[in-house]
Amino acid sequence: MKTTSKIVAAGLAVALAGAVIAGRDRMWMLVAGPADLGHVDFATLEPPASPNHFLACPKGYCRLAHADMVSPIFKTSAAQLQLTARRAWAAEPRLQRVSGSLATLSDRYVERTAIMRFPDTISVRFIDLGGGAATLAIYSRSQIGYSDLGVNKARVMHWLSLLIYAQTVSLRLNSAVYLPFAQNSLIDFDQYWRRVQEFPYGNLLVKVDID
Numbered sequence: 001m002k003t004t005s006k007i008v009a010a011g012l013a014v015a016l017a018g019a020v021i022a023g024r025d026r027m028w029m030l031v032a033g034p035a036d037l038g039h040v041d042f043a044t045l046e047p048p049a050s051p052n053h054f055l056a057c058p059k060g061y062c063r064l065a066h067a068d069m070v071s072p073i074f075k076t077s078a079a080q081l082q083l084t085a086r087r088a089w090a091a092e093p094r095l096q097r098v099s100g101s102l103a104t105l106s107d108r109y110v111e112r113t114a115i116m117r118f119p120d121t122i123s124v125r126f127i128d129l130g131g132g133a134a135t136l137a138i139y140s141r142s143q144i145g146y147s148d149l150g151v152n153k154a155r156v157m158h159w160l161s162l163l164i165y166a167q168t169v170s171l172r173l174n175s176a177v178y179l180p181f182a183q184n185s186l187i188d189f190d191q192y193w194r195r196v197q198e199f200p201y202g203n204l205l206v207k208v209d210i211d
Contacts, residue, residue: 024116024117025112025117025119033143036098036099036108036110036119036121037121037141037143038108038121039099039108039123040108040123040139042057042061042062042065042123042125042137042139043061043062043063043064044063044064045062045064045065045139046064046065047065047139047141050146050147051146051147051148052141052142052145052146052147052148052152053139053140053141053142053148053152054068054139054140054141054152054153054155054156055067055068055069055137055138055139055140056068056069056070056071056136056137056138056139056156056160057070057071057137057138057139058070058071058073058127058129058135058136058137061127061137062137068153069156071135071136071137071138072135072160072164073129073133073134073135074133074134074135074163075132075133076132076133076134077128077132077134078105078126078127078128078134078136079102079105079126080134081126081134081135081136081163082102082105082107082126084163084166085107085124085126085136085159085163085166086100086107087166088159088162088163088165088166089109089159089162089163092111092159093114094111094112094113094114094117095109095110095111096109096110096111097109098110105125105126105127105128106123106124106125106126107123107124108121108122108123108124109121109122109124110122111155113151118142118143118144118145119143119144120140120141120142120143120148120151120152120155121140121141121143122138122139122140122141122155122159123138123139124136124137124138124139125137138156138159138160140152140153140155140156
């Protein structure tokens, strides 16, 4: 009898939690509209003036937008990079891929914050550069609030870290200096990027070798 009561109580708790979450999601939809902010054309993208977004883009690809950082370059094809990214990001909490196409090399995700379940939309485009190299553009933006307190920047940096970690990594500066990362730990990409940009070398090229 006690066991049955515990099972019923646990079931009610799960149902209540689900109702609370569903109610919160519905509330934000009524307040701000659908959680998915829709397709982004990176070539014509013009981010708003509000500081609630973050854009990583290859040089010259986002023609009308000032990228917050230049995207890394990977030694692989865009198609393979997309598949690797899907695997690398699949375990992220509260994340849903709402749209995706292997034909157009593009994916779109909605990720919600842990407590308030604010929805953020992340658009990703994978780009072939030729010569066995590829890169990607990522635009993460919040639906609710003027400022995001750095959430979108942290997300993009974390996703790039996961993507780099998913493969064997070496960094090349001016085709001369190689800085291999340990494969048993995630990269503090934000800290590393700030440090690298202080170097008197030219462009940073992230090479990811696939077995």
